[in-house]
Amino acid sequence: xxxxxxxxxxxxxxxxxxxxxxxxxxxxxxxxxxxxxxxxxxxxxxxxxxxxxxxxxxxxxxxxxxxxxxxxxxxxxxxxxxxxxxxxxxxxxxxxxxxxxxxxxxxxxxxxxxxxxxxxxxxxxxxxxxxxxxxxxxxxxxxxxxxxxxxxxxxxxxxxxxxxxxxxxxxxxxxxxxxxxxxxxxxxxxxxxxxxxxxxxxxxx
Numbered sequence: 001x002x003x004x005x006x007x008x009x010x011x012x013x014x015x016x017x018x019x020x021x022x023x024x025x026x027x028x029x030x031x032x033x034x035x036x037x038x039x040x041x042x043x044x045x046x047x048x049x050x051x052x053x054x055x056x057x058x059x060x061x062x063x064x065x066x067x068x069x070x071x072x073x074x075x076x077x078x079x080x081x082x083x084x085x086x087x088x089x090x091x092x093x094x095x096x097x098x099x100x101x102x103x104x105x106x107x108x109x110x111x112x113x114x115x116x117x118x119x120x121x122x123x124x125x126x127x128x129x130x131x132x133x134x135x136x137x138x139x140x141x142x143x144x145x146x147x148x149x150x151x152x153x154x155x156x157x158x159x160x161x162x163x164x165x166x167x168x169x170x171x172x173x174x175x176x177x178x179x180x181x182x183x184x185x186x187x188x189x190x191x192x193x194x195x196x197x198x199x200x201x202x203x204x205x
Contacts, residue, residue, distance in 0.1 A: 003147025004154075006124050007044070011155030016076060016110060016188050018159040023083070023181050024103055025163025032103040033163060037156040039107025041149045044117060048148055051121045052141065069196035072113035076189035083182030115195070 011018060017040050025033035100106040111117075128144075166177060 003144045004151035005147075007148040007151030008155045009151075010120060011152050012158075014184070016114065016185070018156055019181065019184055019188075020079070020106070020110060021156045022159040022163040022166075024106075025160040026166050026177065028103065030160055030164055033156075033160040036103040036107040037153055037160070039104045040111040040156065041152050043108060043111035044121075044152055045145050045149060047117055048121050048125065048145060051118070052125050066196070066199060068113055068115045069192050069199060072115065073189045073192035073196060075109060075113055076185050076192060080182045080185035080189055083178045083185065 021033050021037055021040075024036050
């Protein structure tokens with residue numbers, strides 16, 4: 001129960017992953033968005049496992065952040081441009097950036113380049129271990145992981161359904177949706193740039 005509640009609440013606030021699940025459902029349908037969500041959960045479970053068995057060893061070091069933040073910003077900027085170029089019918093005929101054909105690969109990349117999940121799960125794993133809210137041992141940990149996967153999928157499924165519903169909106173609103181998604185990705189990209197610059201000027205520990 002601890003795993004499913006934590007992952008569900010953590011995946012509900014607007015972020016890069018649930019926004020992408022929404023846009024995939026909007027553009028390609030539920031099936032593609034679900035493959036993306038499966039990839040996101042796969043990376044998340046790997047991160048949780050690393051944080052659980054060796055939090056200090058696998059903590060995101062300043063050296064790792066120097067790579068992850070810029071790469072994440074570039075990916076988000078690319079996604080932003082793919083949407084902003086689709087805000088009007090004229091832009092489609094002029095120029096388009098190629099999209100990721102594999103939603104699963106996109107999910108792996110975006111989840112891997114999401115540095116915010118490292119401190120998130122490090123803190124929650126430590127808190128739950130101290131409180132003894134999940135059993136110690138392989139069976140208890142597997143149950144914990146199952147809950148995390150289920151909670152993330154449930155949260156992303158809400159955005160997938162919203163994306164599917166948005167498919168039915170009149171064509172006049174499609175450009176507005178593309179603009180909003182593009183601006184959201186741009187905001188996320190700028191935030192990652194801020195984190196990259198902040199980390200760059202911090203002394204290595």
